[in-house]
Every structure is written in C-alpha cells, then in structure tokens.
Amino acid sequence: MKSSYFGSLHHHFLRFGLQQLAGAGGSVLDMGCGGGAFSRLLKKMRPDLLIYGGDVNRASLSRARQGFKGTEFVYADIYNIPFSSNSFDAVIILDLLEHLDSPGDALEEVRRVLKPNGILYLSVPLEGDRSNLVGLLYYVFNLNLKSRTGHLQLFTRQQIFYLLQGSGFSIKSYWHIFHFFYQLVYLVYWWLPWRFIVLKESSGRQESRYPWWLTVFSCLVNLESYLFSWWPGQTILIAASRVG
Secondary structure, three states: OOHHHHHOOOHHHHHHHHHHOOOOOOEEEEEOOOOOHHHHHHHHHOOOOEEEEEEOOHHHHHHHHOOOOOEEEEEOEOOEOOOOOOOEEEEEEEOOHHHOOOHHHHHHHHHHHEEEEEEEEEEEEOOOOOOOHHHHHHHHHOOOOOHHHOOOOOOOHHHHHHHHHHOOEEEEEEEEEOOHHHHHHHHHHHHOOOOOOEEEEEOOEEEEEOOHHHHHHHHHHHHHHHHOOOOOOOEEEEEEEEOO
C-alpha cells in the first residue's frame, strides 16, 4: 500500500480489507460500490482478484465504468443480488447497512451469494452506541445527526454482532476507527453551511480537491485509530465468514 494513502480518511478501510482478503482468491463483490473508488483501489492492490461492483444508482455506476478496466460494475439490489448462489469468495459492504429498511434480509441475501466459509467484510457506523458523541447526543437529546444523510438504522456494536450471527455469519475480527478527535471535528463540520471537499469539472468528470490541511487532519485521525482501535469509535470494520 502506498504510504500517501495514509493521508486519506479511508486508509483503514483499505488496510483492514486487504488484511482480511489476504488469503482469499477468486471473485469479490463490492455491494453499494457507488462510484467504484474502493473497487478500483482493491483491484490495483490485488490485480489477481476478479472484482464486481454492484449498486442501484445508475449514475454512480456510469461514473464507475469510465476510464477503468478490470472491474465489472453491474446494477444490483442488495435484496436481490443478480448472481447465483455460492458465487463469490468475498463480499464487501461499506457504509450500507445503516441505509436499509431490512439489514437482516440484506445479510441473508449476501450469505446466499457467498461460498461456504466465504468472507464478508463490512463497515458500519455505531451511531446508536453511547460510547461515541453521535450516539450520546441521540440518547441524551434525541438528536439524530445522520437522518438527513439517509441513515435509517442507528446501530450499537452488540446489535451488529447479533445481526451477523443471526444471519449465518461467524465474526473473525474487528477494528474500531474514528475516535475522539475525529468526532469533535465532525460535530463542528456538521453544523457548517459549507463542506471541505470542493468539486471541479475536468474532462467531463467530477474530481475532488483536498486542501493540505484535510490531509493533515486525515493523518491525525488515522494515527488516533491506530492508538485506540480497542476502544469503540464512530465506525467499526468487521470481517466475518459464512457458516455452513
């Protein structure tokens, strides 16, 4: 992994994912792939894998297909994944379950397309957990900061574990990210009328420009996640395997 990626807030998503997929081969499905950023990074790091990206947003899929070969992007509803049973060695779900009405049904469908003992790698924000500021604000003031971003579920860590186990998965390992410093800055950021990322048009595609201080902030957040991975953060990364 390139060291420069440490300056991205998604450093741990890729790092932990690569660790969990180290022994995996064959095919991988990235459900809820959006514009395909993670699928592309994973393909660059693991060119031996056959990677599929699935999403219900056709505009995002169209952007994902532009200028990148080696990964197939398909229209796919997580409640009805258009692949046969036992098709994939691994399935990736990053920041998706919290947007779903029935996350348990989605996990059962994911289990169907996974091969026996296949790997499920997912990230889930713990916005119902009082160990972080977002969850604490919800419990004390009934303030749901994530409702306007389409988050329907406010999970605790225990709820996620029960949900996975009840859907036929065995938890292998997990990693906490986005702790104290990130949460404080996030709360300030959330109330601002502007956003850090400025979009520009270049060759018909939207590209993000990150100011230097955002890179510094990302490095500090990632360092904090290394030091406090044992303490529940705002997001949890989980690796699980299909049982049976």
